[in-house]
Amino acid sequence: MSDNDTLSNSKQPASGTRTARVILAVLAAALIAFCVWAMSVYAQGGDPLAWVTGSDAFQTTADETDQAAGQGDDSQQQASQALTVTTDDVYTALASLQFDGMDVSLEKDATHVVLSADGIWVEEASSAPAPDMALACAQRSAALATWASEQGVGIPSVTWICEDGAGAVRMAITMPTDGAPTTGSLPALLSAATGYGISGNAYARLDADDISQLAGTAPTLPDGTAVSIDAAVTASGEDLSTTDVATRQKEVSAGTADTSGAGATSGSNVSSSSNSSSAGGTQPESTSASPAPQESKVRVTVTIDARADGGSTSSYTVSLDPGATAYDALVATGASVNARSTAMGVYVAAINGYAEKDQGGESGWKYAVNGSYPNYSAGACTLSDGDAVTWVYVTSA
Numbered sequence: 001m002s003d004n005d006t007l008s009n010s011k012q013p014a015s016g017t018r019t020a021r022v023i024l025a026v027l028a029a030a031l032i033a034f035c036v037w038a039m040s041v042y043a044q045g046g047d048p049l050a051w052v053t054g055s056d057a058f059q060t061t062a063d064e065t066d067q068a069a070g071q072g073d074d075s076q077q078q079a080s081q082a083l084t085v086t087t088d089d090v091y092t093a094l095a096s097l098q099f100d101g102m103d104v105s106l107e108k109d110a111t112h113v114v115l116s117a118d119g120i121w122v123e124e125a126s127s128a129p130a131p132d133m134a135l136a137c138a139q140r141s142a143a144l145a146t147w148a149s150e151q152g153v154g155i156p157s158v159t160w161i162c163e164d165g166a167g168a169v170r171m172a173i174t175m176p177t178d179g180a181p182t183t184g185s186l187p188a189l190l191s192a193a194t195g196y197g198i199s200g201n202a203y204a205r206l207d208a209d210d211i212s213q214l215a216g217t218a219p220t221l222p223d224g225t226a227v228s229i230d231a232a233v234t235a236s237g238e239d240l241s242t243t244d245v246a247t248r249q250k251e252v253s254a255g256t257a258d259t260s261g262a263g264a265t266s267g268s269n270v271s272s273s274s275n276s277s278s279a280g281g282t283q284p285e286s287t288s289a290s291p292a293p294q295e296s297k298v299r300v301t302v303t304i305d306a307r308a309d310g311g312s313t314s315s316y317t318v319s320l321d322p323g324a325t326a327y328d329a330l331v332a333t334g335a336s337v338n339a340r341s342t343a344m345g346v347y348v349a350a351i352n353g354y355a356e357k358d359q360g361g362e363s364g365w366k367y368a369v370n371g372s373y374p375n376y377s378a379g380a381c382t383l384s385d386g387d388a389v390t391w392v393y394v395t396s397a
Contacts (some may be wrong), residue, residue: 091113095107108253111253112124122160123163124160124249125162125245133171134198135186141189145158157176160173161227164239166244171202200331201230201238204339212338296385300329300388302317305392309358318333330378330391338351359393363393364393367381369387
């Protein structure tokens with residue numbers, strides 16, 4: 001063996017030691033890197049061994065956990081709120097009710113409230129003139145709807161029912177709590193409602209050409225029946241005497257009001273088809289063996305001629321109670337009528353959208369009975385059986 005071979009063999013162990021040290025250093029660095037990574041994953045709520053075990057149990061991050069906890073708190077808070085809104089809360093809200101900075105409050109002894117998951121119903125009696133009554137009714141329904149929305153308990157709507165001293169409904173309106181207006185005129189408030197209705201007697205005294213008497217879905221009572229509203233103008237008119245309204249308010253507040261024909265909230269069996277008069281309630285049945293015969297209906301024909309304003313002519317036959325007027329006959333046709341009260345009586349400003357002054361300053365509606373044009377209000381013209389009433393749009397007085 002040569003000296004060179006001896007020298008080569010003596011160097012081999014040293015070279016193997018260096019290789020082993022390099023491998024160990026790499027493994028140590030990898031272990032340190034894994035430990036650092038694992039600590040980072042654990043700190044974030046993860047599982048660094050999930051790739052080995054296949055477990056997803058620790059995959060929820062801290063942010064997701066906090067979010068889930070927050071959602072649970074919100075649900076508990078909403079459930080707590082749902083348990084704390086009561087009828088007394090509604091009465092308290094009514095006592096401090098405001099609309100657009102104005103006081104529109106009502107004390108508890110002036111109203112009757114029904115509260116359910118389907119909405120809030122408020123019944124009141126008012127002796128205010130029709131324009132003031134209608135505006136207050138709309139404002140209060142909107143203000144209470146806003147309050148209900150702020151409670152965050154899912155109350156869908158507020159239905160406000162205003163009556164006269166005899167219990168006849170003057171106006172009913174249903175206002176949704178979602179997006180209820182906080183300001184606006186009567187037309188704007190009515191347009192925000194899901195539905196409303198104004199009695200014929202009240203509507204005839206509104207000085208508002210830009211609103212309809214009935215619109216949207218008819219307001220209903222808590223039992224789902226429609227609020228009964230007499231759409232015709234009657235000879236008895238509204239009972240706005242202070243004494244009668246005060247008496248009605250006490251009945252309403254106590255929940256003992258007779259609602260057999262008025263359609264008020266405290267009457268659970270009121271039907272939209274009940275034959276009530278504007279004086280409220282049905283007449284008591286006669287106790288005699290032979291009840292007095294009722295007067296027969298008055299049958300008249302009504303023609304609406306809007307050709308002068310670009311429309312057409314329509315004819316109807318209607319049955320009315322004795323004492324009905326030419327205006328009552330017009331309303332009974334089902335036409336959309338816009339009228340107002342004047343010093344001379346009821347004045348018809350528009351029929352089916354054809355309005356006064358559409359064809360010049362002197363254009364508008366006139367009425368005739370059996371071919372003759374009376375020189376007084378249609379609300380004062382009493383009809384007889386077989387009469388023919390014509391409403392015609394004219395372009396000159």
